[in-house]
Amino acid sequence: MIRTTLSVSALALAVCLGSAQAETVFPAKLVGHAFVPAATFVDAPADAPEDARISGKFTTGSRVDAVGTVPGDTGAQHGKRTTGLSVPFEGQPLQGFSGFAMERAEDGSTYVLTDNGFGTKANSPDALLFFHRVTPDFETGSVAVNETVFLSDPDKKIPFRIAYEGTEQRYLTGADFDPESIQLVDGDIWIGEEFGPYLIRATTDGKVISVHSTMMDGAELKSVDHPTVSGLSKAGTDWRVPRSGGYEGMALQPGTDLLWAMLEKPLLGEDGAPVGNHLQVLAFDPAKGEWTGEGFKLALAEGATAIGDFNFIDETRALVIERDNGEGDPSLKCEGEAQPDCFPSPAMLKRIVLVDTASIDEDGFVRRIGHIDLMDIADPDGKSRIETAAKRDLEGVMTFPFFTIENVMAVSNTEIMVAMDNNLPFSSGRTLDKAADNEFILLDVSEMLAAK
Structure with a gap:
């Protein structure tokens, strides 16, 4: 395969300018496909507050207690199409999955994180926070959930008031943190989250050990959702991390055992831009x-x-999911106003990028080696299990047309596993009017994993 040989500085510039020749596009082949059905729920722990028995009571801006009375929809950006599921839910949504740990559990299962619940501090005070050990079965298409672990703070390690402050167990909710990345380090769980942004250390049974603020250039780096930020705070001065811009990715580096925490969005300058x-x-x-x-x-x-x-896939090279905010196949893009039979903002850019942290240019930019295109996955063996709505021929091709694709890890020298966050019940992707299942795909990307 021919590879581009730009200097690192030129490569960074070319990427910023969107040059089609800036980096190699490697092939990807679908090896396996499994999923957790969208309507999958887990009971709150027996000793959790009664409030946690029903989740999603605050997604409308006012309290709604009657189960299943508020239809979920895709939001204004995606046409406000209903998804077939309605909140509040009896129990807690098992999904959406928002991060793979590189190190597996002793039984070989994969640690995967569920995020803050329904998307914001305001609408998720009854959404419990938890992680799982899962085992996808790509032969049957099912995903075994071996264990679900709920996060709690019985020893009061968290430096601010939590939603369930007055309870004995002090289970954590989506009003407290937005967990988005997870790693297993020396027998403890480390979680990167977005509201602080903070790093959280916990035991494998979910008890918080410590919470670490983000320090950068000698000062604490805060987001708009930091507990000390108020309506009078100034963007770019009092806080520099935009909403949903905290630690979406956090990688454990082999050899050093350092955690490298990656912000999801660009930082703001003093002018707030x-x-x-x-x-x-x-x-x-x-x-x-x-x-x-x-x-x-x-x-x-x-x-x-x-x-x-x-x-990371070795001591210096790492995989990064890069995406736009679209969902749905591009062939169904709306012409003009949003309609029930089209996607107003379809998926266009969904990638897994390979970077080399041993190659940083003088301006501090990491070298991008190349990427695979998740909207163009070869499927010659017909491994895909779910049909995709499209006005084009997808025979022999699988796409991954989801808004938030938030899980990637290497599983061998030739294969990676990728999964998405289905934002239950607010995202679709494969269809126009059905909540997305939480999909796992196994990909042969041997050329990319061998690239240096």
Whole structure:
């Protein structure tokens, strides 16, 4: 395969400018496909507050207690199409999945994180926070959930008031944190979240051990959702991380055991506007419990708005999910106003990018080696299990046309596993009017994984 040989500085510039020749596009082949059905729920723990028995009571801006009375929809950006599921839910949504740990559990299962619930602090105070050990079966298409672990703070390690403050167990909710990335380090769980942004250390049975603020250039880096930020706070001065811009990815580096936490969106400057089209990555030493001061930047491709996950494949090379905010097949793009039979903002840019952290240019940008296109996955063996609505021939091709694709890890020297966050009940993707299942795909990407 011919590879582009731009200098790192030129490559970063070309990526920012969206040059089609900036980096290699590697092939991807679908090897397996499995999914958790959208309407999958888990009971709250027996000792959790009664309030947690029913979730999603606050998604409308006012309290609604009657189960299943408020239809979920895709929101204004995606045409407000109903998804067939209605809140509040009896129990807690098992999904959406928002991060794979690189290290597996002792039984070989994969640690995967469920995020804050329904998307914001305001609408998720009854959404419990938890992670799982799962085992996808790509032969049958099912996903075994071996264990679900609920996060709690019985020892009062969290430095601010939580939603269930007055309870004995002090289970955490989506009003407290927005967990988006997870790693297993020396027998403990580390979670990167977006509201602080904070790093959270917990036991494998979910008890919080410590909470770490983000330090950058000698000062605490805060988001608009930080507990000390108020309506009078100034963007770019009092807070620099935009909403949903915290630690979407956090990778464990083999050899050093450092955690590299990647912000989802560009930081804001003093004028309150984004500083360039790149993301900041910061290094944290879990053994010392402190930020090292090291870091680098990732240049986003033109059309990309965020990242979804970040995991190393060896001591220097890592995988990053790069995406836009679209969902649905591009062939069904609306012409003019949104209609029931089209996607107003379809998926256009969904990628897994390979970067090399051993190659950082003088401006601090990491080298992008190349990527695979999740909207163009070869499926010659017909492994795809769910039909995709489209006005084009998808014979022999699988697409992954979801808004938030937030899980990636290498499973061998030739294969990676990717999964998405279905934002239950607010996202579709494969169809126009049905809540997305939480899909896992196994991909043969041997050429990309071999690239240097």
